[in-house]
Structure formats: structure tokens, C-alpha cells
Amino acid sequence: MDFQAFHRRSIEEPEAFWAEQAKLIDWQKPFEQVRDYSRPPLVDWFVGGQTNLCHNAVDRHLKTQADAKALIWVSTEVDKEVVYSFRELHAEVQRMAAMLLELGVGKGDRVLIYMPMIAEACFAMLACARIGAIHSVVFGGFASHSLASRIDNATPKVIVSADAGSRSGKSVPYKGLLDEAIQLATHKPAKVLMVNRGLAPYTPVAGRDEDYAALRAKHMDTQVPCTWVEATHPSYTLYTSGTTGTPKGVQRDTGGYAVALAASMKHIFLGKPGETYFSTSDIGWVVGHSYIIYGPLIAGMATIMYEGLPTRPDGGIWWSLVEKYKVTSMFSAPTAVRVLKKQDPAYLKKYDLSSLRALFLAGEPLDEPTAKWIADALGRPIIDNYWQTETGWPILTICNGIEPAPSKFGSPGKAVYGYDVKLVNESTGEEMKGADEKGVVMIEGPLPPGCMQTVWQDDARFVKTYWTQANGRWLYSTFDWGIRDQDGYYFILGRTDDVINVAGHRLGTREIEESISSHPNVAEVAVVGVADNLKGQVAMAFAIPKDASGLDDPAARLKLEGEIMKVVDGQLGAVARPSRVLFVTALPKTRSGKLLRRALQAVAEGRDPGDLTTIEDPSALQQVKALVAAK
Ligand code: AMP
Numbered sequence: 001m002d003f004q005a006f007h008r009r010s011i012e013e014p015e016a017f018w019a020e021q022a023k024l025i026d027w028q029k030p031f032e033q034v035r036d037y038s039r040p041p042l043v044d045w046f047v048g049g050q051t052n053l054c055h056n057a058v059d060r061h062l063k064t065q066a067d068a069k070a071l072i073w074v075s076t077e078v079d080k081e082v083v084y085s086f087r088e089l090h091a092e093v094q095r096m097a098a099m100l101l102e103l104g105v106g107k108g109d110r111v112l113i114y115m116p117m118i119a120e121a122c123f124a125m126l127a128c129a130r131i132g133a134i135h136s137v138v139f140g141g142f143a144s145h146s147l148a149s150r151i152d153n154a155t156p157k158v159i160v161s162a163d164a165g166s167r168s169g170k171s172v173p174y175k176g177l178l179d180e181a182i183q184l185a186t187h188k189p190a191k192v193l194m195v196n197r198g199l200a201p202y203t204p205v206a207g208r209d210e211d212y213a214a215l216r217a218k219h220m221d222t223q224v225p226c227t228w229v230e231a232t233h234p235s236y237t238l239y240t241s242g243t244t245g246t247p248k249g250v251q252r253d254t255g256g257y258a259v260a261l262a263a264s265m266k267h268i269f270l271g272k273p274g275e276t277y278f279s280t281s282d283i284g285w286v287v288g289h290s291y292i293i294y295g296p297l298i299a300g301m302a303t304i305m306y307e308g309l310p311t312r313p314d315g316g317i318w319w320s321l322v323e324k325y326k327v328t329s330m331f332s333a334p335t336a337v338r339v340l341k342k343q344d345p346a347y348l349k350k351y352d353l354s355s356l357r358a359l360f361l362a363g364e365p366l367d368e369p370t371a372k373w374i375a376d377a378l379g380r381p382i383i384d385n386y387w388q389t390e391t392g393w394p395i396l397t398i399c400n401g402i403e404p405a406p407s408k409f410g411s412p413g414k415a416v417y418g419y420d421v422k423l424v425n426e427s428t429g430e431e432m433k434g435a436d437e438k439g440v441v442m443i444e445g446p447l448p449p450g451c452m453q454t455v456w457q458d459d460a461r462f463v464k465t466y467w468t469q470a471n472g473r474w475l476y477s478t479f480d481w482g483i484r485d486q487d488g489y490y491f492i493l494g495r496t497d498d499v500i501n502v503a504g505h506r507l508g509t510r511e512i513e514e515s516i517s518s519h520p521n522v523a524e525v526a527v528v529g530v531a532d533n534l535k536g537q538v539a540m541a542f543a544i545p546k547d548a549s550g551l552d553d554p555a556a557r558l559k560l561e562g563e564i565m566k567v568v569d570g571q572l573g574a575v576a577r578p579s580r581v582l583f584v585t586a587l588p589k590t591r592s593g594k595l596l597r598r599a600l601q602a603v604a605e606g607r608d609p610g611d612l613t614t615i616e617d618p619s620a621l622q623q624v625k626a627l628v629a630a631k
Pocket of ligand 1 (some may be wrong): 363388472501
């Protein structure tokens, strides 16, 4: 099919277009209206329809392929592999749903999931969807302060967690962090459902903590039918960082999300029932939601959930799984490929990868050397795709399921069907229609199905954060810079805000600054993202100590740097730890006191800071320059 025509139809006749895509999922009650855009920029998709995400991901496949593989859980951390068929997954999800019901969870209640990459996390997500509860998965790498702020925002009735995760064969306890987070939070969950893996001993809190294995034993045969919910019923919230310190709860609907994922599996990820999908992400991120759990299962595929490193026991582990489970589509991030690039290339030749149709990469810019290396090594198409937690599925990519098209190095591809992408001049707000002009990547409202509905319990924040209105049109900002060439291929040039991207993980520099500032010897701090060969970017902190005496001594500086890193580890988690904390006596600011972030970042990267006419104290940048040069 002609992709241009397909895309045009999705924009010009969205109702007919999406009504067709909606046939890809099961509806308990058909929708009456494809979309309601009467309260722009908010939009409701498939109004009046009733469905259920868990039914579409699990139950509906029982008729045709009950015994086909559904969930393949592989842990190289605890050396276990368990395969669940759709029938077995259905049984486990019902057990988990019965437990949640017993613990008092009902439709619309929130359940926070703070778990490592274990099968029970998948059961918990699907069980919530089954009973109409709203899950909120918090990445296991986040520590107590991050977790506490999410507990307070989501106000969950129940938290599902585990004793520990594992990294490189060493247990990483979760329970202590969770207890600390609950203590810090104002909201207290009624119950905590604990999966005990026997990795880290803990003492249950009497009256609050419930043991998963004991409760499961009570519900071996309990049947829990799906609760049919409105298409617009929230299925989950997922917190993401922006410019301000408090993370936003990205809220997703049910019907629109199911349709968008089903369509993307067909048109972008080329997935068919009975095949195997392997996404190397984590359930704590949006890729994990859309393309470990819901997307592949909705498409009737088996999905691999992998706990472990890409290099353990050796750099061939992922490729051995591709061979063993005949993976047809694989999804990873450029950082993971850069890690693998450092391994012996023989690993890629050791396994039969002939089942693999394509490797999809997303989450951060895909640099040309990385793309070329993996394309040559695999001999398979590498499909870059650009999107965000907010959108839930790709905005830019090559839709090979519609019309095969070549990729261009450095470009994620063209605007995907459903997305009316515009490049907008930041200062004038005008659309830039010419080729190769740099602008802010924006999407003309309404957003297509599957994208965020709103910020959890804060429509005003959603509108204020993301939307601008001009000449009666609403434009959603991705907060990314981009250009488009004459063939309609986009190139992403980095964020317009203070968000940084470390190894594909999105972090707000303000959150890290707030955490560092809580160290008693930090008067002021600025955190910027600095280009890094392996991780794309790393966070670098420039701090002004309150008491600088003794800091001439490198050992004392190192000690303070270590202490500050520990504070960030403890509050936000190691994922947010800056790569360096360097000490200065002043930060580069304008005369009115505004931090010159872009200049600071440029100098930290060894680049020219550009126009500095507004700087208050030029020596501030000189210090940074000297520190970075000495590094
Ligand atoms: P997240 O919400 O964590 O998925 O992060 C989304 C952000 O990651 C985007 O706004 C981009 O800045 C960046 N990003 C995601 N995918 C790509 C890609 N394929 N190329 C370049 N940047 C990307």
C-alpha cells in the first residue's frame, strides 16, 4: 500500500481511518463515536465502546492458541527460564486478580508496582487491567524519595513488590527502599503484596504486608472475569520527568491504547500470532508497557521478559535467545548496542538469527557508527523509531508493514500514520515548511489513539505543559528539536528543555539538582547533560560548596563528590547518579540571575558557548572550562 496515501487518510479522515484500525481488537460493546474533540486539546477516542486490555492481550487468544507460548521469562540473574502458554498466563493473571480483589482493589483504584523483571510483574499489570484497576509501575532503579513522590501522587490502595532484584548475580534489595518510601510518603497504602524470591531476607510489616505465595495458594482455581470498562477508562499512569522537579503521571486510556498498539504491531513491528517478540527494555519504562507486555500479547505473540545484563554470562546471551525462541522482532536501545559492540563480534556469528526480521531501536538518538555496526553484524534491517512516554507508540519511523521503505542513517524516519507532525519556529510560533530548517517537533491536536489522555488528576498541567494554541489550532510539543529533509525524513537534534537522556533513560536535571542540594555542604548546583560515547549522555554536576575550606585537597574533593553521589543514590536511585560532581565558586548566570544552562553544557562538552553578552561573571565559565580540561 502507498504509505503517503495511508498517512494522508489518517490525518484527513481520522474517524474512518481509526474505525478501521479498531477492528484489530475485541470490543464487548461497540463504540458510538470514533472521537470526541469537543474539549480541545483533550480528546476521547472510541466513545461509548467497552473493552478490556487483559481480554485483548490474553483471553481472546484462548480460542485459537491456548497452548502457544505467551510469556517467556528468562533470568540470567537467578538462572531460570519459565515459559507460560496463554492458558497458563490466563490462570496466573486470574490468581493475581483474585488476590488484588481480596486486598480490596476495585475498578479505578490504583495499584503501584515496584518490581524487578519477574513474571509476577507481568501478572500484576494484566491483573490490574483485568479488574479495571489503574497500575502505576515505578522503575526498580528508583530509590525511596522518587518512589515516595509517586506513591503520594498515585495514592495506591495496594503496592505489589518483591524482596529483591538482582544485578550481575548480586541481589538488589527492594523491600527496605519500599518501606522507607512508604514512611516518607503522606499517603499510606492499605496493603503491600510481596513476592518473596528468597534473595533478600525481610521482616513483613504486620497487618500490611501480604505474602504472594500464601495468597496465591488460596486462589489456584479462582475465576475472575474481565471487568468491561469504557474505552476512555484509564488503564495506567507512568511517571516521567520534565522541566519541573515533580514527575508527571502520564495517563493512558484503554480502548485507544489497545487499538494503537494492535495497529503498530501490524504496520510497524511486523508481528503475527505465534511469533516471538523480544524487547530488552524494562517494565518500568514505556517501552516495557507497550512492547514487552501489551503490544506483543495483543498481537497474539509470545513475549520475552529478560532479567539480566546483555553481557552475562557472555555477549551472546541475547542472540542465543533469538535462536532458541525464533524471535522475529527484536526491540532494544542504542546504548545496549554500543555495549554489545565492545564484545567479541564472533557472538553474532555463533547463533542462527535467520528468524529475525528486523531490530527496532528507540529511546535515544541512534548514531551512525552504532547503526552501521549492528546493521552489518546482523545483516537485518535496523529500524529506528522515535517516540516518548507521553505518546506510548512511535511518532516517527519507517512503517514497513504498510510499504517497505529505505532508512536513512541518523533519521528515525517519517511521520507515522495518525501523527500530524509539524516543525515550529520557537520564537515566532510559525510552522516551518521548507526542507532542512530546524524547529521544535510538534504534533497538531488531537493526539491519535494511544497517546496520553492527560496528566493524572491535573488537566490544567497537561494543557499548560504541552500545548499551545494558535489560529484555532492546538499544537502538542515533544520538547525535541528536529529537521525534515526534502523526502520527509526527520532528524532529531536533542531536547528543548532540561531533560537529559542517559542510556535511553529520561531524567530531569532539576530532580537531580534538588537531590544534590539536600547535601548539607551544597549551596547551589547545576546539572547538565554531557555527550558520552557509550551512554549518549551523562549527567554532570557543578556545585558551589557552602564551606570550601579544605577542598583544595583532591582527596577532600573526591570524598565530598562521593558523599553527594550517595545522596542521589539513596534518594533517586543509581540511575540518576551524576557521572561527576565538580566544585566551583560561581555558576554562569545572566545579570538577572538565570542560569545559562546551554552555555554551561557547551563548555562542559568542550564546545564554544556562543553569545555571552548577558553573562554576569565570565570567570564562572572559565572555571568550568579549566575543570573539564583537567578531567
Ligand atoms: P522517554 O519518554 O523516556 O521515552 O524519552 C523520550 C525522549 O527520548 C524523546 O523526547 C527524545 O528526546 C528521546 N528519543 C526517543 N527516541 C528517540 C530516537 N529514536 N531518536 C532520538 N531521540 C529519541
